[in-house]
Amino acid sequence: MVSQAKSHHKLIVLLVIGSVGMFGFGFALVPLYNVLCDKLGINGKTQNTASSYQAMTIDTDRTVTVEFIAQVQTGMPWAFAPKLKRLKVHPGELIRTAFLASNHADRRIVGQAVPSVSPGQGAAYFHKTECFCFNQQPLAAKADAELPLIFYVDPDLPESIHTLTLSYTLYDITDKQASDALEQGAAK
């Protein structure tokens, strides 16, 4: 019977380790999914650093439609829209366009745009050499701004994709930014 207590003990320890391990696994799923989506380029996330553009042959035989969508987080007092809703581009061509943002509130607000490309598989072929989404966008009360975007479509874009839709959602991160600043201040 002493041996029974021992075998209980061993099993319990294993099972508790299993549960704790699965709790950790739940959190590990976050980076796991991110890495997986990144590698396979499947969730429409574009890279959040600028790509460089080397002169390349422009595939003038092919035309890809690029559409722009802009959205603002519910309740955020900004107007936000693409300057042009739709563009026809050739793969390899460097294109410059812009989005327009205006702050309707009586206070300074910091915005952060989060991009997403649809269809998701196209995201890896959409390269931005300059984008306002790489930085935070502070706008003073009642101020307007033109937010530039420079991009090109990779000539390797799969033949099956004819249209790429780039969507930006703008979030109000004023509070977050303030608390980050406080934390950084405290750290110093």
Added chain:
Amino acid sequence: MNTLTRELNSVAEPADQTQLHEEDHHHHQAPKGIWRWLLTTNHKDIGTLYLWFSFIMFLTGGTMAMVIRAELFQPGLQLVEPNFFNQMTTVHGLVMVFGAVMPAFTGLANWLIPMMIGAPDMALPRMNNWSFWILPFAFTILLSSLFMEGGGPNFGWTFYAPLSTSFSPDSTALFVFSIHIMGISSIMGAINVIVTIVNLRAPGMNWMKLPLFVWTWLITAFLLIAVMPVLAGAVTMVLTDKYFGTSFFEAAGGGDPVMFQHIFWFFGHPEVYIMILPSFGIISAIVPTFSRKKLFGYSSMVYATASIAILSFLVWAHHMFTTGMPVFAELFFMYCTMLIAVPTGVKIFNWVTTMWRGSISFETPMLFAVAFIILFTIGGFSGLMLAITPADFQYHDTYFVVAHFHYVLVTGAIFSIMAAAYYWLPKWTGHMYDERLGRIHFWCSVISVNVLFFPMHFLGLAGMPRRIPDYAIQFADVNQIVSIGGFAFGLSQLIFLAVVLKCIRGGEKAPAKPWEGADGLEWTLPSPAPYHSFSTPPEIK
């Protein structure tokens, strides 16, 4: 860890007979009244507590369902505010899943597993006490949040971010803590079940002799340990996103709300099997008894259960077909989902074959078991329809999904629990239940449940969305029928309460084995089963 080690000593005690007697003695002087129930470490007491708790939660969640159906009786907003309506659908789901179905199965496990494997009790009796007694606290917290300013959880039982983060009521922290407690309770219960089954089987009770209820529960317990911690992780991330500024699911901070769905359904799909595998065990006990034949295909049942459990980890994204996954992922999850229908079909086939040419009698447990087989199969078929990706784009988030999961959960899980209650009541109480009342309960239930849920298929196909307090006028007639079915089903369950109370208080004395075709160690014990099941291990032939 400290409690665990103490636990071990208490289990080691029954080692020698004198000590066991001392313990018996101890029990006779054990506190009476409320203290007996608060301090009990006896598997039967704890099983009883779980079962009553589950029944109370069943009525609580049922009351919420009545509010939902009353509001939906007519189009337009009549009775409740939309926000309160959302709280009702959310808490109804949470209470039924975590309060009614899961504790009922744990209660049955407590009562039956030691008796079925020839053990004196569960392996970890004190932990058993804890795992039950934290549950009432969890549900008090959850239900009390309904009365707070801003209301209780209103984001659906699936608590998708950002509904549960950016847009949730202030009481969300309470929801999170209550889920944590429920999770801890389930995990402790699962550990107990595994240790009991692995270590306390009577000599000679080898793996392929285990009753299927024990097998299915063993596999369920492993599923619980694998996924309840993931649920705990998901609610923790919701908590920190909402209150502590993390951005797991917050796009503004670099997170991803779709990730929530991946994590949730990684828990969620195995969870639905946690709620059905023990039912398979129950049906596999009842069908042979009343068919007076051996179960057809015992070992294929074991393998089918195990393969369902493994496959259940590979299908979670069938809840997410419309989130814009790449085509190859849609196809992968579609085929894996359909693959699960194969082992499930094996089970249905085995039950039907067991009945084939048996000399069947239809006592109440068998009535519920047969209804289970037919109606659960309907739920499986609607599941297959939902598994077809392009079709799911049409059905997703409509009443068709509501019909699907109520067929598998109400006429599946709940019906099997009812069947189990009728089947083992004589063993638990020592009295036969009132067969006439039992049959009335069955027929009222089976008719009303179909009036309640079958028309929902058509509502869904016609495009009525789920989780709305108001609807387009063309859905009015069918909703009225559905609501009437709902009220009838709710009232029918009071008959069940009457049967159980009557059976506890008296009735024809039950012999040790009230069902002539029954097989299994529990029937070798007298009825009612003695306080300690097998003080000396039985002999297994």
